[in-house]
Amino acid sequence: MPGLFLFLFFAGCDKIEPPYMTDHTGHNGAGEVTRKVLLEEFTGHQCPNCPAGHQMAKELKTLYGERLVIVSIHAGWFARVSEPPFDYDFTSPAGDELNTHFGVELYPIGMVNRKSESGSPLIGPTAWAEVVSQIIDLDPDFHIELSLNYLPEERKLEVNADIHALTASPNQYSFSAFLTEDGIISPQKINDPDYPSGVIEDYEHNHVLRKGINGTWGETLNDIAIQTGDVFSRSYSVNLDTDWIAENCNVVAFVYDSTTREVVQVEKMALP
Amino acid sequence: MNKAVRKLFAIAFAFAFFLTSPPTLKSQELLPGGRIWGNFQLEAQYYFSDSLIGAPEVPEKILMNGFGNLNFSYQGFTVGMRYESYQNPLLGYDPRYQGSGIPYRFASFSQENLEVTLGNFYEQFGSGMVFRTYEERDLGVDNAMDGLKLVYRPVDGVSMRGIIGRQRLFFDTGPGIVRGFDAQVDLNSVVPSLVESQNQWSFGGSAVSKFQRDQNPLYNLPENVAAFSGRLNFSRGAVSISSEYAHKINDPSAENNFIYKDGHALLLNASYAVSGAGLLLSAKRIDNMGFRSDRNATGNDLNINYLPPTTRQHLYSLSGMYPYATQPTGEIGFMGELNFSLPRETPLGGPFGTSVTINYSLANSLHKERVHDTIPVGQRGTKGYRSDFFRLGDEKFFEDINIEINRRFSRTLRALFSYAYITYNQNVIEGYVDKEMVYAHILIADVTHRLPQRRSIRWELQHLSTRQDNQNWAMAMLEYSIAPRWFFAVSNQYNYGNDDRDLRIHYYTLSGGYSRGGNRISLSYGKQREGIICVGGVCRQVPASNGFTLNVSSSF
DSSP: OOHHHHHHHHHHHOOOOOBBBBBOOOOOOTTTTOOOOOEEEEEEEEEETTTHHHEEEHHHHHGGGGGEEEEEOSSSSGGOSSSSSOOOOOOOOHHHHHHHHHHOSSSEEEEETTOTTTTBSSSOOOHHHHHHHHHTTOOOEEEEEEEEEEEEETTEEEEEEEEEEEOOOSSSSEEEEEEOOOOOOEEEOOOOTTOOTEEETTOOOOOEEEEEBTTOOOOEEOSSOBBEEETTEEEEEEEETSOGGGEEEEEEEEETTTTTTEEEEEEEEOOO | OOOOHHHHHHHHHHHHHHHHSOOSOOGGSSSSTEEEEEEEEEEEEEEBTTTOOOOOOOOEEEEEEEEEEEEEETTTTTEEEEEEEEESSSTTTTTOOOOEEEEEHHHEEEEEEEEEEEEEEEEEOOSSSSOOOOEEGGTEOOEEEEEEEEEEEEEETTTEEEEEEEEEETTOOOSSSSEEEEEEEHHHHHHHGGGTOOOOEEEEEEEEEEOOOOOOSSSSOSSSEEEEEEEEEEEEEEEEEEEEEEEOOOOOOOOSSSOOOOEEEEEEEEEEEEEEEEEEEEEEEEEEEBBSSSTOOOOTTTTTOOOOOOOOOOOOOTTSSSSOOOOOTTEEEEEEEEEEEEEETTTTBBBOEEEEEEEEEEEEEEEESSSBBBTTTTTSSOOOOOOOTEEEEEEEEEEEEEEEEEESSSSSSEEEEEEEEEEEEEHHHHHOOOOEEEEEEEEEEEEEETTTTTTTEEEEEEEEEEEEOOEEEEEEEEEEEETEEEEEEEEEEEEEEEEESGGEEEEEEEEEEEETTEEEEHHHHEEEEEEEEEEEOOOOEOOOOOEEEEEEEEEE
């Protein structure tokens, strides 16, 4: 009997010594066609636990660089507009629709490529890293080439996308494009003893979903099986609201499986 | 009344008709010496959207949770299964339950001193602080193991148990493998010189380890995490003392914000009971002792262990409005309970006697210090914090002092009167940051009048007084029973003290039910306020709802 205890003690324990965190370098992947991963986080300015989610996303961004694309979806109860200082509206129709469609009830929570785990694509921030690491080194199925043209006088953005199929597939795919904005300074609730008031007044909100450029779900790419080398071209135009700062805006475009909704490639480009 | 409501009524009447017909086949007769048993339960709700109370729109209109257990045993051999169906899960239950299937099935046999279980099983080591799998349907909790269990009893008074498997996660299993071993020795059975002793001693120990692959690119994570516990129990006559200490090695997880600190837990219970009086004392210290088979799991998912509560579980609706949920990341708790009877035919005891229970409990934070001047307490990817074992933290989580008097006034009239004063930290227990501490006084009267021909009327009056949260509530309930078959009840909870006049809402309910043998059916209509229900310190958020509820249960 004591032998079994000792066996479980030695065989069943991995005592970890510092450093506990890995070296956050080396996964940039710029300049080559690689699979990029989309992390959509559901958040809200009145969600005190959400800054921890933002921090997790930031750490992953540091690790993976351009290969990880983040979209912050402000939706649900914690994104509500109320009395100052929470009177700024971060929500968007596309964000509200995604929030409802995926049945988000807890915040912060996110989707990595909308890949389903245990029947739901929604996973907590601490699980994002593992799922990203499982996907990100797979060979890419598509390459998305974006070109943007912004007309400041009209606040009009023209988006052109060439989607190159890198592998043949019988599946049907869809193409979506979102407009996001970085650097929005606005209050955020936080659950941290360093902020006894529970609010950071000058919080920097990044990756904020502003608009679905071609709607919430985009449009279908193919009706017949895809062959390697197929190219699909799509063009859209969208007007920026007056309080959106064009220099801080980006287009996030992605291809997803129309049946499973799993994202297979994503690209991000800042407005020129 | 629309089609769906009519359909719900039709189902209710069909079941009522079915239940009143006696069964014609006794299942035990299927195989001589064999035995079949099981049970069935269905809960269906028809929802109306009600924006005033915050009841959401339910696109399906009707939601249903149902299950049935079927077991068969024959000469030491037992097989069983549970079919579950969620079409779709009732509001407040995790949507990942959606669907149908057989998530629980097992076969077991026992021979000589060995008992073997293949498939799903529930098990508990000691008080559960390193291992407990169980099902609590009201909470939507089911962390059953799927694997193997062996129980071996080499001699009288000694038992050894070994388990290995994965835990249930809705209709799947979690990613981690759980292995464990437990031994329990009853010294008085084993040591011949102690057989006649009045001092009863027993001790035991457990070791549990989980394996989960490290695929996290940000952290160096332990793939094998073990927890150990030792326990010692003593009793002599009216006195009983039990103790258990548990230790867990570094287990960074979503629950503890990925800190690498070891976990500790200590539980002490002592009781003294004589005729007409009893005293119970409990103390508990929990420090970073959440233990799950998926380090990313949250909510009630994939708990390997169970941290027993040291607070009283209130059963009345208003005294249960602010229940305590055990805080696995750290708490120190105490509870004392004194109960005694005032003898009959005395001025205080009255003609039929009176029983009194006085209970006090406290749950407090641990004292936590930075591991380094530059590292905040609880910082991810660090040791997290340091904590003195016996030092209380500054934050009170929960406090409850209550008294309950149970008195029979005559052969036909008995009553229970209760008062509770509860201090409730909403921020800690419900996860807010900007809510006030709630201080609530609750008064309850529960009176039962027995009427001729096994009929009875029971009524409750409850009042909750607080200046915080939704402020004052009043509740009244009237129930008429025709034992043992029928009951009818009407109740109303009224949030009359709410600052917002629009939210001074009546949560009324009408209900009726019928029981016969092992069968029971009930139907109710009314509004359910948003709240939290807890069983054994484990809690679930219940959203507001408005509609009909049908319950059917049967056992055989």
